[in-house]
Amino acid sequence: MLEIQDLRVRFGAFTAVDGVDLRVAPGEVLGIVGESGSGKSVSMMALMGLIDPPGQVTASALRFQGQDLLTMPAASRRRLIGRDIAMVFQDALASLNPSYTVGHQIEEVLRAHLGLRGDAARRRALELLExxxxxxxxxxxxxYPHELSGGMNQRVMIALAIACGPRLLIADEPTTALDVTIQAQIMDLLLRLQREQGMALVMITHDLAVVAEMAQRVAVMYAGQVVETGPLPEVFAAPRHPYTAALMAAIPEHNRGARRLQALPGIVPGALDRPAGCLFSPRCPRAQPRCQAERPAVVDGMRCFYPLTEETAA
Structure with a gap:
C-alpha cells in the first residue's frame, strides 16, 4: 500500500530524515519507535506534504497504492490527503481550531472530501462521535475544543481522521499528555477502528509496550535513519542492532533489583556533530574503526556492520 524509498528531509544544513525506507501493507499495523529527535514525526509529516519551506523533501519513491505522491498535481494530492491517508497529531488541543465548534470542524472535512452538506453532514458527524x-x-x-477534556479532544481528532474512511491512518504519539487510563482507552479505540475498518495503521510512539501489543512489524529509528526493521515479537525478543538492544535494556521491567535504569551515554547527533561513519557509533559499545569511517547500508532490515547475535546479546 505504502512504499517509501530513500526519503530525505533537510532544514538548511540539518538532515532530519536521512534515507528512510518503509513499506506498509494493507491492513498492517507498523510501529515506529526511537528517541525524540530521531525523525519519526518528520518522516510522516513529509508523507502528508506538511513540510513547509525552508524544509526540503526528496525521495527515490513516495508511493501510495501505486500513485506517486511526489509528482502528482497539488490538487490531486490535497484530495488524497485527509481522505485516503489521514493523521492523528500529538497535541489535539493545538491541532484543533479554537474558533470553531467540534461539529463545524468535522463537517468541514466531510464537505471538502465527500461533498456532504447540511443535515447529511451533521448526521455523519454525530455518527463519528458515537x-x-x-x-x-x-x-x-x-x-469548542477548550470546553472538552484532553481525552475527548483526542477522540475528536480520531473522528476527524477516520471521517472519510482512510486506507492508511498515521497516529503520532496519540496519547501525549494523557493520563494512563485514558492512554489505554485511546490505544484500544485505535486498534478497534483499525480492525473494524481494515485500514493500515502506522503508530509513532516512545512506548515499546504499546508497539509490542499492537503492531505486527516495527521500525526502529535513530538520528533520521531506520536502523532495524522486522516482525514482532522477534525484533524485541532478539534485537540485532545495538540501539534496539539498548532501548530494550532501558525498560524498567528489565531493571528490577538494579539501583539505576540502564541508559545510553550521549545524545542523538544534531546538525553540527553528525559523524562521518555510523551515526550511532559515538554511543555504541560495539563500535569498531570501520564504524567511525564508513556509514552502513541497510542489509536484511538492519543497518549495522557488527550486528548482535544470540550469543553476543546474552
Missing part, C-alpha cells in the same frame, strides 16, 4: 465513544455526542458537536 464511533469514537464520546458521551452525549449531540451536545459535544456544539462544544
Amino acid at each position: 464511533q469514537v465513544e464520546i458521551p452525549d455526542p449531540a451536545s459535544r458537536l456544539k462544544a
Whole structure:
C-alpha cells in the first residue's frame, strides 16, 4: 500500500530524515519507535506534504497504492490527503481550531472530501462521535475544543481522521499528555477502528509496550535513519542492532533489583556533530574503526556492520 524509498528531509544544513525506507501493507499495523529527535514525526509529516519551506523533501519513491505522491498535481494530492491517508497529531488541543465548534470542524472535512452538506453532514458527524465513544455526542458537536477534556479532544481528532474512511491512518504519539487510563482507552479505540475498518495503521510512539501489543512489524529509528526493521515479537525478543538492544535494556521491567535504569551515554547527533561513519557509533559499545569511517547500508532490515547475535546479546 505504502512504499517509501530513500526519503530525505533537510532544514538548511540539518538532515532530519536521512534515507528512510518503509513499506506498509494493507491492513498492517507498523510501529515506529526511537528517541525524540530521531525523525519519526518528520518522516510522516513529509508523507502528508506538511513540510513547509525552508524544509526540503526528496525521495527515490513516495508511493501510495501505486500513485506517486511526489509528482502528482497539488490538487490531486490535497484530495488524497485527509481522505485516503489521514493523521492523528500529538497535541489535539493545538491541532484543533479554537474558533470553531467540534461539529463545524468535522463537517468541514466531510464537505471538502465527500461533498456532504447540511443535515447529511451533521448526521455523519454525530455518527463519528458515537464511533469514537464520546458521551452525549449531540451536545459535544456544539462544544469548542477548550470546553472538552484532553481525552475527548483526542477522540475528536480520531473522528476527524477516520471521517472519510482512510486506507492508511498515521497516529503520532496519540496519547501525549494523557493520563494512563485514558492512554489505554485511546490505544484500544485505535486498534478497534483499525480492525473494524481494515485500514493500515502506522503508530509513532516512545512506548515499546504499546508497539509490542499492537503492531505486527516495527521500525526502529535513530538520528533520521531506520536502523532495524522486522516482525514482532522477534525484533524485541532478539534485537540485532545495538540501539534496539539498548532501548530494550532501558525498560524498567528489565531493571528490577538494579539501583539505576540502564541508559545510553550521549545524545542523538544534531546538525553540527553528525559523524562521518555510523551515526550511532559515538554511543555504541560495539563500535569498531570501520564504524567511525564508513556509514552502513541497510542489509536484511538492519543497518549495522557488527550486528548482535544470540550469543553476543546474552
